[in-house]
Amino acid sequence: MILALHLPDGFLSLERAALGWLQAALVIAIALRMGVSDRQIPRMGVIAAAVFAAQCIAFPIVGGTSAHLLGAALAAIILGPWAAVLVLTVVVGIEATLLQDGGLLAMGWNLVNMAVFGALLGGVVFSALRNAPGAFVAGFLTAEMGAIAAAQEMGQTIPTSVSLPVMAVSHAVVGLVEGCATAAAFLLLLRARPDAVCANAPGQRLAALIVIACGLVVALL
Amino acid sequence: MAHRWSARTRVLLVFAFLVAVAATRAVPTAWAVLAGILLGGCIAARLSPLLILQRALVALPFLVAAVPLAFVGPPGRYESICATTVLSVAAAAWLAATTRFPDLARAMAQLGVPRVLVSVAIMAWRYLFVLAEEVGRMLRARTLRAPLGMSPRQQAVSAGRMAGSLMLRALERSERVYGAMRLRGFDPQ
Numbered sequence: 001m002i003l004a005l006h007l008p009d010g011f012l013s014l015e016r017a018a019l020g021w022l023q024a025a026l027v028i029a030i031a032l033r034m035g036v037s038d039r040q041i042p043r044m045g046v047i048a049a050a051v052f053a054a055q056c057i058a059f060p061i062v063g064g065t066s067a068h069l070l071g072a073a074l075a076a077i078i079l080g081p082w083a084a085v086l087v088l089t090v091v092v093g094i095e096a097t098l099l100q101d102g103g104l105l106a107m108g109w110n111l112v113n114m115a116v117f118g119a120l121l122g123g124v125v126f127s128a129l130r131n132a133p134g135a136f137v138a139g140f141l142t143a144e145m146g147a148i149a150a151a152q153e154m155g156q157t158i159p160t161s162v163s164l165p166v167m168a169v170s171h172a173v174v175g176l177v178e179g180c181a182t183a184a185a186f187l188l189l190l191r192a193r194p195d196a197v198c199a200n201a202p203g204q205r206l207a208a209l210i211v212i213a214c215g216l217v218v219a220l221l
Numbered sequence: 222m223a224h225r226w227s228a229r230t231r232v233l234l235v236f237a238f239l240v241a242v243a244a245t246r247a248v249p250t251a252w253a254v255l256a257g258i259l260l261g262g263c264i265a266a267r268l269s270p271l272l273i274l275q276r277a278l279v280a281l282p283f284l285v286a287a288v289p290l291a292f293v294g295p296p297g298r299y300e301s302i303c304a305t306t307v308l309s310v311a312a313a314a315w316l317a318a319t320t321r322f323p324d325l326a327r328a329m330a331q332l333g334v335p336r337v338l339v340s341v342a343i344m345a346w347r348y349l350f351v352l353a354e355e356v357g358r359m360l361r362a363r364t365l366r367a368p369l370g371m372s373p374r375q376q377a378v379s380a381g382r383m384a385g386s387l388m389l390r391a392l393e394r395s396e397r398v399y400g401a402m403r404l405r406g407f408d409p410q
Contacts, residue, residue, distance in 0.1 A: 008280040009313075010306030011287075014243045032335055038409035041337065043392065045344025046352075050391035052345070053352035054384045057360065059376045069384055078388055082331040090342045094349075097325060100279045100313045105239050157302055158287055179378040184381030189389065196392055 006095065006102025006110045011157045016221075020108025020153070023214055027116055028089055030210070034082035034203050044079065048087045052094070057063045059177060061198050067174045070146070072118025073126065073138040073182045076190070080201030081123025086208040088115040113204035116214045117145040120207045122182075127204055132183045139182030149218045158172060222238045228320050228328035242308045243339050247297070252304045259311055266319045276314035280306045322346050343397075352391060 012020075036044075051071040058068045076084035092110050095101040102110045122138040123169045129137070149166040152162055226234075238255065245251035263270045284303055291299035318395075321342070330339045363379065371379065401408075 008283050008393050009239055009281070009309030010246075010302055011283065012243070013246070014240065017243065028335075028338070032337060036337060038337075039399070040405075041340045042344060042402060043395040045341045046348050046391045046395035046398065047388065048341060049348035049352045050346035050387050052349050053356045054355060054387055056356050057383055059373075059380050069380060071384065074384060074388060078392070086338060086341060089338060090345050093338075094345065095382075096313065096324065099311050100276055100317065104236065104240075104311055104313055105243055105309070157298070158290065160264050162289065163286075177255060177373070177380070180374060180377035181381030184378040185385030185388065188382050188385035191242045192386075192389055193392070194259065195407060196389065 006092070006113075007106040008104030009105050011103075012106050012109070012152050013156060016094050016153070016156060017105040017108060019217070020106065020110075020112055022108070023217065024089075024108040024111035024115070027085060027111070027120075027210060027214075031082045031085035031089075031115075032205070034206075036083055036086060037157070040079075040083055044083055044087050044090075046076055048090045050086060051091050054070035055181060062163060066178065069181055070114075070118065070143055070178055071136065072114055072146075073122030073142045073178070074185050076119045076123035076195055076198075077186055078139070078180070078198055079133060080198040080205065081120045081127075081207045082163055082201060085115045087121045094123070109150075112214055112218070113146040113149050113153075116211055118142045119151055121145060121211045123201065124204060124208045124211060127198075127200060132187055135186035136179040136183040138179075140179035143171050143175035143178040144168070145215075149215075152221055153216050155221060228324035229331050231316055231320055232325070232328050232332065235312050238312045239309055242305050242312070246301050246305050249297075249300075249304070252308065255308055259308065259315065262315055266315070268315065268318055271316045273311050274307075276318070277307050277310040280310045348391075348394065348398075350393065351394075352387065355390060356383070356387060359387065 009017075009153055051074075054071045054074070055068045072084070072088055075087050078084075079087060089111055092102060092107060092114050096104055096107050096110070122142045124137040128134065128135045147170070148164065149169040151158075151163040156164060186197070227396055238258070241251075245255070259273075260270055261274055284306060287299065287302055290302070316325075326339050326343050326346075329338065329342070360383075363383070
């Protein structure tokens with residue numbers, strides 16, 4: 001069984017879906033303004049394809065279950081948080097429209113989970129440390145926070161008293177693997193091509209503020 | 222008939238359908254009507270309804286996870302979730318089955334999705350299959366080197382190194398792509 005994170009349609013009320021889309025639209029609009037130039041389009045496009053492809057790398061976890069790499073933190077390490085937001089937006093969008101992995105109305109929340117608690121959170125954590133432990137923590141937190149947020153968002157239909165502990169514990173394991181993998185990928189990049197690791201991207205404080213704001217919205221659901 | 226509608230019309234229809242599904246979560250008669258509309262859509266597009274239903278099974282893990290609700294939740298809640306989820310996923314599957322990606326991207330641009338996002342999506346779609354094949358080769362190479370009995374930590378590190386070198390290859394490819402685009406007159410602003 002593969003642990004899926006993207007919320008399907010049918011689990012959320014219309015109002016809640018709209019709240020997710022509102023946040024996602026704001027974050028994407030900000031990311032578009034944070035200095036994304038045409039020059040970066042090929043780079044973002046090919047990295048988006050690579051994030052997709054990296055999700056084919058599955059690894060077994062305890063008891064016959066398996067998980068796959070998420071790649072959000074890795075994308076943020078290479079592209080910086082803002083370009084990574086756009087890359088993850090494209091990945092989530094293609095998954096929802098062409099693979100039906102994640103709903104279209106629920107996509108707002110899936111974007112919050114992957115772009116905010118993935119790309120932005122991973123980018124902020126990594127650029128605070130800029131070393132292998134930083135990459136590990138970024139990978140761990142993106143998996144863990146995305147899962148906790150997903151459980152909280154579905155609280156309308158599946159009571160959080162059940163889903164929250166299950167998601168938090170299972171994704172702590174996923175997060176350990178994601179963290180190790182992100183750190184290993186970072187070290188490889190650093191050795192093979194140090195310039196592939198994003199230098200200090202602008203707007204770190206804004207990114208941190210957005211993560212906190214979205215975190216508060218999710219916590220108050 | 223449905224295949225003659227523009228992609229933009231189809232996208233709007235599917236979103237309207239999804240909103241209708243979400244708005245009538247507690248009305249069983251509405252589910253039947255909406256299922257009928259979807260069936261009509263399949264026939265109009267000459268698609269097998271079974272194929273669409275099969276694609277809708279993607280949401281199955283979530284429905285399994287929600288099974289406890291059938292016993293502890295308010296009566297009818299679980300049935301409502303199953304019906305709305307299957308209807309919504311089937312509608313999205315209908316859109317995917319009737320619309321080619323370039324048409325979908327054009328429809329998104331017409332509907333006001335920012336140009337940068339659409340360009341990134343088109344490029345991601347173009348290289349998705351190239352890089353997926355690359356990952357397939359990497360995984361096969363790893364299997365051939367027979368790393369049986371790797372510890373979980375070693376597995377994670379090996380997955381990470383693969384992801385890292387995949388990213389490197391992707392970056393290098395994107396540089397070649399960018400160079401080719403410049404040579405053909407692409408003018409970044």
